[in-house]
Amino acid sequence: MGVAVDLRTTVGSVDLAAPVMTASGTAGHGDELAAYVDLSTIGAVVVKSLGSTPWAGNPAPRVHPTPSGMINSVGLQGPGVAAWREHELPAVLATGATVVASIWGRHVEDFGAAAEQLAGVDERVVAVEVNLSCPNLDGGAHLFAHDPDATAAALRAASAAGLPMWAKLSSNTDRVVQIAAAAQAAGAEAVTVANTLMGMVIDVDARRPLLGGGGGGVSGPAIHPMAVRTVYDVHAALPDLPIVGVGGVVDGRSAVELLLAGASAVQVGTASFADPRSVRLVLEGVETWCSRAGVSRVRDLIGGAHG
Numbered sequence: 382m383g384v385a386v387d388l389r390t391t392v393g394s395v396d397l398a399a400p401v402m403t404a405s406g407t408a409g410h411g412d413e414l415a416a417y418v419d420l421s422t423i424g425a426v427v428v429k430s431l432g433s434t435p436w437a438g439n440p441a442p443r444v445h446p447t448p449s450g451m452i453n454s455v456g457l458q459g460p461g462v463a464a465w466r467e468h469e470l471p472a473v474l475a476t477g478a479t480v481v482a483s484i485w486g487r488h489v490e491d492f493g494a495a496a497e498q499l500a501g502v503d504e505r506v507v508a509v510e511v512n513l514s515c516p517n518l519d520g521g522a523h524l525f526a527h528d529p530d531a532t533a534a535a536l537r538a539a540s541a542a543g544l545p546m547w548a549k550l551s552s553n554t555d556r557v558v559q560i561a562a563a564a565q566a567a568g569a570e571a572v573t574v575a576n577t578l579m580g581m582v583i584d585v586d587a588r589r590p591l592l593g594g595g596g597g598g599v600s601g602p603a604i605h606p607m608a609v610r611t612v613y614d615v616h617a618a619l620p621d622l623p624i625v626g627v628g629g630v631v632d633g634r635s636a637v638e639l640l641l642a643g644a645s646a647v648q649v650g651t652a653s654f655a656d657p658r659s660v661r662l663v664l665e666g667v668e669t670w671c672s673r674a675g676v677s678r679v680r681d682l683i684g685g686a687h688g
């Protein structure tokens with residue numbers, strides 16, 4: 382028999398009952414997973430990124446399987462913050478979930494506009510993840526997370542929400558540590574590391590890119606080692622900056638890997654498309670792993686792989 386495990390963790394000023402949440406873009410804008418998971422039992426539901434206005438996203442096809450994962454070019458389809466607050470947020474709050482909002486923009490002022498619409502939101506929305514790293518907008522033309530100044534400017538605008546900010550970064554740059562530092566200096570309480578890796582699938586019969594958006598973002602187990610490395614590097618350089626780890630988490634062990642690399646909590650994304658119960662199963666896997674390993678407080682794992 383193993384030890385009892387305290388699953389609580391904190392990300393900056395945000396206390397979470399458990400270290401496993403949904404990843405933005407993989408659990409809808411509301412209560413879509415509620416039929417499969419008691420959303421009140423996971424760390425948080427992180428909603429798909431929302432703009433300041435409704436947005437239709439990219440042309441189909443938008444998703445395609447890849448070896449050990451998938452590629453997407455959804456293009457940030459969504460109803461916009463105001464409609465989400467009115468029509469979708471109440472349903473997810475009714476599940477008892479802790480909610481993390483997410484916003485995107487093409488330009489700095491778009492982040493400000495989306496953030497202003499979030500101001501004064503229900504207190505169960507505990508943070509806003511600022512998506513600086515979607516590779517699917519205009520072919521990757523708005524990757525704020527590839528530049529420290531652009532990252533800082535978007536975050537300063539996003540502070541209008543008045544919520545703790547988590548900056549969602551990109552592994553598609555060799556400057557991720559510099560950019561994480563810029564995010565912290567601009568007011569981010571934490572960084573989410575990281576978004577999808579840029580990729581492409583060619584339809585060899587058509588001799589054209591397969592996805593409607595051209596390129597896309599690769600996710601799933603194929604990118605897990607890259608996520609672990611990026612989290613490890615950011616934690617090594619900036620040990621006081623809380624990290625939310627994301628990338629190819631499929632079970633307790635892969636989640637624990639990210640915690641040991643330096644993450645304070647993890648997100649489950651692509652696995653939910655294969656099994657919508659995944660976020661809960663990963664959380665149970667973390668608890669089982671800790672219990673068997675004699676780890677009584679999950680937060681004691683954070684950064685444990687560093688010497």
Ligand code: SIN
Pocket residue numbers: 406430453454455456457458512514515516517576577598
């Ligand atoms: C998308 O909607 O294209 C994916 C979102 C993202 O990668 O941030």
